[in-house]
Amino acid sequence: MxxxxxxxxxxxxxxxxxxxxxxxxxxxxxxxxxxxxxxxxxxxxxxxxxxxxxxxxxxxxxxxxxxxxxxxxxxxxxxxxxxxxxxxxxxxxxxxxxxxxxxxxxxxxxxxxxxxxxxxxxxxxxxxxxxxxxxxxxxxxxxxxxxxxxxxxxxxxxxxxxxxxxxxxxxxxxxxxxxxxxxxxxxxxxxxxxxxxxxxxxxxxxxxxxxxxxxxxxxxxxxxxxxxxxxxxxxxxxxxxxxxxxxxxxxxxxxxxxxxxxxxxxxxxxxxxxxxxxxxxGRNAMLFTSKGVINIDNKKWEKDFSPLDDGIGSPFSEYYTKAYMRHLVKAKEILALTVASVHNLNFYLWLVKQARAHILAGDFNSWKNEMIPVLKTRL
CATH class of the missing domain: 3.20.20.105 (Queuine tRNA-ribosyltransferase-like)
Incomplete structure (x- = not known):
């Protein structure tokens, strides 16, 4: 001990x-x-x-x-x-x-x-x-x-x-x-x-x-x-x-x-x-991504077959598409709760891992200042 x-x-x-x-x-x-x-x-x-x-x-x-x-x-x-x-x-x-x-x-x-x-x-x-x-x-x-x-x-x-x-x-x-x-x-x-x-x-x-x-x-x-x-x-x-x-x-x-x-x-x-x-x-259809915040319930994602997020190096978040995720939400499928939750946690853990990497690289503050407006973007 x-x-x-x-x-x-x-x-x-x-x-x-x-x-x-x-x-x-x-x-x-x-x-x-x-x-x-x-x-x-x-x-x-x-x-x-x-x-x-x-x-x-x-x-x-x-x-x-x-x-x-x-x-x-x-x-x-x-x-x-x-x-x-x-x-x-x-x-x-x-x-x-x-x-x-x-x-x-x-x-x-x-x-x-x-x-x-x-x-x-x-x-x-x-x-x-x-x-x-x-x-x-x-x-x-x-x-x-x-x-x-x-x-x-x-x-x-x-x-x-x-x-x-x-x-x-x-x-x-x-x-x-x-x-x-x-x-x-x-x-x-x-x-x-x-x-x-x-x-x-x-x-x-x-x-x-x-x-x-x-x-x-x-x-x-x-x-x-x-x-x-x-x-x-x-x-x-x-x-x-x-x-x-x-x-x-x-x-x-x-x-x-x-x-x-x-x-x-x-x-x-x-x-x-x-x-x-x-x-x-996530359980309420809000996804955090490296490009901004998505309300996956919106019709604009109905035929968007791109990954939930291909910018965080997560096979899980790259496997599911926005269109499929929207379908799960609309169908009130239980899987939607899991996919959204796992994806959002992936994103949060990616974010702090990136923060650590930029601290060690010596450029955290400039990276942070560039990143925050992106994170706040409503897609």
Whole structure:
């Protein structure tokens, strides 16, 4: 068993972008990286074989809240953890469930002890505390686990944002304490990332970054962005956080985002991203490509027999044509969900791989500035 390690391999001279290597007990991750979201132990409409062979995902996400409710800890522990349960031998990161509890506005109550909430499945009541969330993530067994935090909504007034941040910090101390008291379960090291909060207030973000940095964790996350604030505000706070969080540790911006969001945040010094956008939008007929964004439902694609995308070096995305994909969507064929999801994940992983290559080549910033207008093009 080895604690997660991070090595910087290169930096872009014209921006803060960097390329690195993360090493976990389940494998190596090259950054910058995008992590497909497998909320309940499954990336929607995509098999584990496809994640490996077609997408080549280096790491995926699970979610504490959802896995705790279903299939439940008894099943996960009997299986030997999430890796064995879902048949995935590469790294996994689990979100703590803080964002999901936040999303249950009206069905949850926050106290110093933790968050009391009602299950979205059957209305049953549950209590998440920093201690119980660490225990649950021990049972799940992910390589990277997240601290239990509160994600304040946007907009939040200053008093609420500060109160929320202070609570998140106190909960963080309890997460570290609990983790130190309990051993890893399945023969591999679990690595805790704290989460920066503070809403859209610069002084609170600074205070939270400094508090998180003082913990000396193996990696750090930035939460509470991409929750409805303008893009420029997200970039402003991400940049500010990157100035304070340790440069020798990976930085994870949670829940972001569009392809152009990812490139802009890479240029600010972010290393890790996740978002449901490629799969969720794909299931709704939106395809991201190296030439721009396609609504494959449009009639203009009815007789277009060109590949979904021949610019990303993916045999999968070259195999299916736009006309056939539109037909699948119109016929409400289940295969449409899989093809769109796999293609979009292919594109996202291609994009961060290209970003890494351009960082190492020394021309990332100019490439990024040329690429973003193309990515935003509506075809």
């Amino acid at each position: 080895a604690v997660l390690s991070f090595e910087l391999c290169g930096k872009d001279a014209a921006s803060k972008a960097r390329a690195g290597t993360l090493r976990t007990d389940h494998g190596t991750i090259e950054t910058p990286i995008f992590m497909p979201v497998g909320t309940v132990g499954s990336v929607k409409a995509v098999s584990q074989q496809q994640l490996k062979e077609d997408v080549n995902a280096q790491i995926i996400l699970g979610n504490t809240y959802h896995l705790y409710l279903r299939p439940g800890l008894e099943v996960l522990e009997a299986a030997g953890g999430l890796h064995k349960f879902m048949g995935w031998d590469r790294p996994i990161l689990t979100d703590s469930g803080g964002y999901q509890v936040f999303s249950l506005a009206g069905k949850r109550k926050l106290t110093e002890e933790g968050a009391l909430f009602q299950s979205h499945i059957d209305g049953s009541r549950h209590l998440f505390t920093p201690e119980s969330v660490m225990d649950i993530q021990r049972v799940i067994g992910a390589d990277i686990i997240m601290a239990f935090d509160e994600c304040p909504p946007y907009p939040s007034d200053y008093a609420y944002a500060k109160k929320s941040m202070d609570l998140t910090h106190r909960w963080l101390d309890r997460c570290f304490k609990r983790l130190a008291e309990t051993p890893d379960k399945y023969g591999h090291t679990q690595n805790l990332f704290p989460i920066v909060q503070g809403s859209t207030y610069t002084d609170l973000r600074r205070a939270s970054c400094e508090y998180v940095a003082s913990k000396g964790a193996v990696g750090n996350a930035i939460g509470g962005l991409s929750v409805g604030e303008p893009e420029e505000m997200m970039y402003e706070h991400a940049a500010h956080c990157c100035e304070i969080l340790p440069a020798d540790k990976p930085r994870y911006l949670m829940g972001v985002g569009t392809p152009w969001n990812i490139l802009e945040n890479i240029s600010l010094g972010i290393d890790m991203f996740d978002c449901v956008m490629p799969t969720r939008n």
